[in-house]
Amino acid sequence: MAGATCAAARVEGGLSDISLKLRMQHSFRAGAAPQLDLNFALTAPWSVLFGPSGAGKSTILRAITGLLRPQACRVIFRGEALTDTAQNIFVAPHLRGIGLVSQRSALFPHLTVLENVRYGVCGDSNRAQAMLELFHAAHLAARRVQELSGGERQRVLLARALAPAPRLLLLDEPFAGLDITLRSELLDGLRGYLSFKNPGQLMPVLSVTHDVSEVFALDADVIVLDAGRVKDQGDARTVLAEQREMMLRILQ
Amino acid sequence: MDIQALLLTLRLAAVTTLILLAIALPLAWWLARSASRVRPAVEALSALPLLLPPTVLGFYLLVMLGPETSIGRALIAVIGHPLAFSFSGLVVGSVLYSFPFAVQPLAAGFRAVDAAALEDAAMLGASPAQVFRSVALPMARPALVTAAVLAFMHTVGEFGVVLMLGGNIPGATRTLSIALYDSVQEFDYTSANHTALALMAFSFVALLAIYGGRNMRGGQSGGRLV
Numbered sequence: 001m002a003g004a005t006c007a008a009a010r011v012e013g014g015l016s017d018i019s020l021k022l023r024m025q026h027s028f029r030a031g032a033a034p035q036l037d038l039n040f041a042l043t044a045p046w047s048v049l050f051g052p053s054g055a056g057k058s059t060i061l062r063a064i065t066g067l068l069r070p071q072a073c074r075v076i077f078r079g080e081a082l083t084d085t086a087q088n089i090f091v092a093p094h095l096r097g098i099g100l101v102s103q104r105s106a107l108f109p110h111l112t113v114l115e116n117v118r119y120g121v122c123g124d125s126n127r128a129q130a131m132l133e134l135f136h137a138a139h140l141a142a143r144r145v146q147e148l149s150g151g152e153r154q155r156v157l158l159a160r161a162l163a164p165a166p167r168l169l170l171l172d173e174p175f176a177g178l179d180i181t182l183r184s185e186l187l188d189g190l191r192g193y194l195s196f197k198n199p200g201q202l203m204p205v206l207s208v209t210h211d212v213s214e215v216f217a218l219d220a221d222v223i224v225l226d227a228g229r230v231k232d233q234g235d236a237r238t239v240l241a242e243q244r245e246m247m248l249r250i251l252q
Numbered sequence: 253m254d255i256q257a258l259l260l261t262l263r264l265a266a267v268t269t270l271i272l273l274a275i276a277l278p279l280a281w282w283l284a285r286s287a288s289r290v291r292p293a294v295e296a297l298s299a300l301p302l303l304l305p306p307t308v309l310g311f312y313l314l315v316m317l318g319p320e321t322s323i324g325r326a327l328i329a330v331i332g333h334p335l336a337f338s339f340s341g342l343v344v345g346s347v348l349y350s351f352p353f354a355v356q357p358l359a360a361g362f363r364a365v366d367a368a369a370l371e372d373a374a375m376l377g378a379s380p381a382q383v384f385r386s387v388a389l390p391m392a393r394p395a396l397v398t399a400a401v402l403a404f405m406h407t408v409g410e411f412g413v414v415l416m417l418g419g420n421i422p423g424a425t426r427t428l429s430i431a432l433y434d435s436v437q438e439f440d441y442t443s444a445n446h447t448a449l450a451l452m453a454f455s456f457v458a459l460l461a462i463y464g465g466r467n468m469r470g471g472q473s474g475g476r477l478v
Contacts, residue, residue, distance in 0.1 A: 065375060067371050067374070067375075092379075093371075093374045093375060094374045094375070094376075094377050094378055094379055094380075094382075094383075095377075097377075098375060099375065100371075100372070100375045102368075104368040104371075105368060105372055106366045106368040106369040106372060107369075108369055108372075108373070108387055108391070109369075109391065110387075110390040110391055110393070119373070119376050119378075119386075120376030120377050120378075160372075160376070161375070161376075163376075164376060164377055
């Protein structure tokens with residue numbers, strides 16, 4: 001089965017600028033007051049959206065990918081507008097060069113593991129194989145996806161998302177429900193990918209979690225969300241200390 | 253058995269199925285994905301032949317394609333003869349009559365395709381057309397087989413529309429089911445029996461193709477009828 005992206009003209013931005021600016025207002029029912037109303041900028045190589053379930057984290061990621069079109073939204077990545085409702089700018093999701101792994105992510109059931117991973121790279125098997133190796137999944141290449149365990153599935157999803165060398169990686173709780181060993185193995189794979197890339201082509205990562213331990217493990221810039229608003233932003237230790245009240249609520 | 257009628261029936265069913273799939277694929281995809289307000293109306297309209305007596309459909313087509321209406325007269329001016337009582341007329345009738353049998357399984361099959369897989373394909377750089385071709389279509393393949401077999405067999409078995417619209421012209425509009433009816437009218441039960449047996453065997457093999465394929469695929473959703 002042939003892959004997809006061969007002829008797609010990707011949006012290219014500056015290589016060293018990795019900033020992502022987002023401003024959006026969105027309500028899930030038409031005509032209601034915006035349940036999501038936020039404005040933030042990310043400049044760190046790894047940022048985390050942190051907040052209780054229902055805070056709007058997944059919605060934000062979907063707005064960045066373009067899979068969701070909020071009522072009012074502006075997404076500027078590397079100095080370039082991907083979405084700007086005020087100016088009627090909307091770059092189609094498949095042209096944004098964004099990688100996404102979410103809890104909803106599905107492997108293509110009609111393709112093998114290797115075919116899944118090379119879907120986004122014009123059938124480049126070498127590249128796909130290298131990605132699988134990075135996540136210790138090379139031995140799964142010929143498997144049907146129905147035969148994979150939950151952990152194996154997650155490895156393949158990450159390999160598949162990274163194969164086309166996305167300009168930005170979005171992770172929507174991809175480690176939820178996985179045991180600690182597997183989680184740190186996947187993170188190692190991810191760090192391996194980030195470090196062997198050409199330093200001039202930084203790929204920023206934005207991940208979403210409601211798990212406090214994950215925030216500390218990532219040592220990232222944190223944005224704290226609550227009820228559709230940005231509560232705080234900054235270094236994990238400082239920010240989370242100030243948000244103790246909400247953390248307690250999450251832990252309960 | 254009437255070999256000429258058999259060949260004509262197969263030709264009619266094949267042409268009808270090809271035309272139906274060409275129309276039904278994009279329509280079913282739209283029905284499965286669209287949130288448009290006119291969707292229910294389109295869906296109801298496309299399912300109408302399911303409930304409509306075939307003679308009703310045949311009657312209106314006969315009137316519409318004949319020289320009494322402006323549509324019929326325009327058609328006659330373009331192709332030189334009335335569509336009624338011709339093979340092309342039968343194709344038009346069959347396409348309309350078997351329409352739901354192609355659209356419904358396909359729409360159900362497309363609805364069963366995991367939306368997350370389609371979004372993932374887009375995130376990997378696939379354009380909407382590529383998503384359809386490389387993900388949606390292969391994932392809905394059992395439904396495609398079902399739609400093709402049902403459309404084909406439904407056309408093979410149709411009677412009312414053919415009788416109304418095509419009459420009984422050997423080599424042009426005399427299909428197997430008409431030949432069967434004829435044999436009975438003439439009390440030629442032996443010949444009728446042969447034709448009926450052939451039609452029955454045919455239907456059984458077609459269903460075997462659907463269910464056999466479904467089994468081999470490990471019970472993937474096939475997109476059932478209605």
